[in-house]
Amino acid sequence: MLLKAPAEPIPIQEISIHKNITLFIKREDLIHPQISGNKYWKLFYNINTYLEKNPENPYIITFGGAFSNHIAAVSATGNLSGIPTLGIIRGEELESKWRDNPTLLLAKRNGMNLKFVTREEYRHKEILTEFLHKEFPDALVIPEGGTNEEAVEGIKMMLNDQTKDFDYLCTAVGTGGTVAGIAKFCEEDQKVIGFKAVDDASLGNKILELTSRQNFNLIDSCFGGYGKIKDENIRFINDFKEKYGIPLEPVYTGKMMQKVFELIDEGYFPENSRILCFHTGGLQGIEGANLLLEKQNRNLII
Ligand SMILES: Cc1ncc(COP(=O)(O)O)c(C=O)c1O
Structure with a gap:
């Protein structure tokens, strides 16, 4: 077997307790230095x-x-x-x-x-x-x-006894396999939110086909389009890293976390909600993003 289940559980790190909301991040990005996250x-x-x-x-x-x-x-x-x-x-x-x-x-x-x-x-x-x-x-x-059926089965490995403890499970969405796996295998009383990094109207049906469960919501988190990086995204990612010591990349996880913070501020989550966000890795993308930002004379991702 080439890819193995990790010997130790993946760490779940507390981010902040904000307005009676508990927010944690599961560091799937740490699973392997080159084959990261989801x-x-x-x-x-x-x-x-x-x-x-x-x-x-x-x-x-x-x-x-x-x-x-x-x-x-x-x-x-x-x-x-x-x-x-x-x-x-x-x-x-x-x-x-x-x-x-x-x-x-x-x-x-x-x-x-x-x-x-x-x-x-x-x-x-x-x-x-x-x-x-x-x-x-x-x-x-x-x-x-x-993304295919085997991928959805694999995502089940991101869930364990610890993840059962949360009301909301959040992940970024590109092709939909990750959110489909979480929705398919989470507990009945858990709500799943997929933060769309791509503006694709067909995603909902595609995910439903992979899960056969209606327990997920998709929230637009494109911030102007797939792969587009706004100054507010760079500011958020850099502040987040400074405050919590956790790197995010600008296409998926940075936009998801920014949107989660916005939703908390808007009162989207009921009081005392326990929210778990999956850090799906992809940090290799920061270098390419910074090259483009540099050409545009803009601030870089730290
Ligand atoms: C870092 C990161 N997060 C989230 C996603 C979205 O995953 P999916 O394509 O399964 O929706 C991707 C794409 O694979 C990704 O690279």
Whole structure:
């Protein structure tokens, strides 16, 4: 088995007690230095089950954008295990510029082969996937963001006796696999909130298909669009790190925590609520974000 369950429970850290609200953060980002947070759990069954069936010549193929935490995690898994990997990357224009992008550079250093496709080709990933299955019949083809049924099963490992103690379970949402796993396997009386980092109206139905449970709410947390970083986001992330010593990245966890704080201030949560936010990692993305911010002469993420 390549990916293992951790020997020690993942720490749950108190953030603040604010207006009779108790707020904790579960540090899934600490689970592995390179395969961080929800990525570890979304890959857990995908890769372990595949390797049990294909121990001879494994090959892993997946999809992602230029700053994808998932691409970083899959490339690291390949590197650590000696399994060749192929990343199908959105954006033909990146082919000549991948050295300027810390995520793609990391993926290359991890030995991942990169194939750049146009945005139009990427949009029709099902056609690409079909082609890849024909071309590489024994390969493991993992969808974008790692989200599929195995990923949802893996997310169950983020829940344990300690997480049962909370009224609200919060996570950032990209492709929806993480919030689906939390909603599917949490206790009946727990409420799940997914903080959407991407403005995608189809997410609710997609998550429902993966969970078959109606116990989750989605809250817009895009702050102007997927991957867009406002000055208020940078300020929040830097203040948060200074105050609590916990780093957040600007695409998912920073925006989620900022929105959670806003909701607390607005009185969204009833008094004495116990809230648990999952830190889903992805801190490798800070370097790429800072490069863009630097070019725009803006404050950087510390
Ligand atoms: C750091 C981080 N948090 C949250 C998410 C959202 O996870 P999902 O795509 O399962 O909704 C991602 C994407 O995988 C991510 O990289």
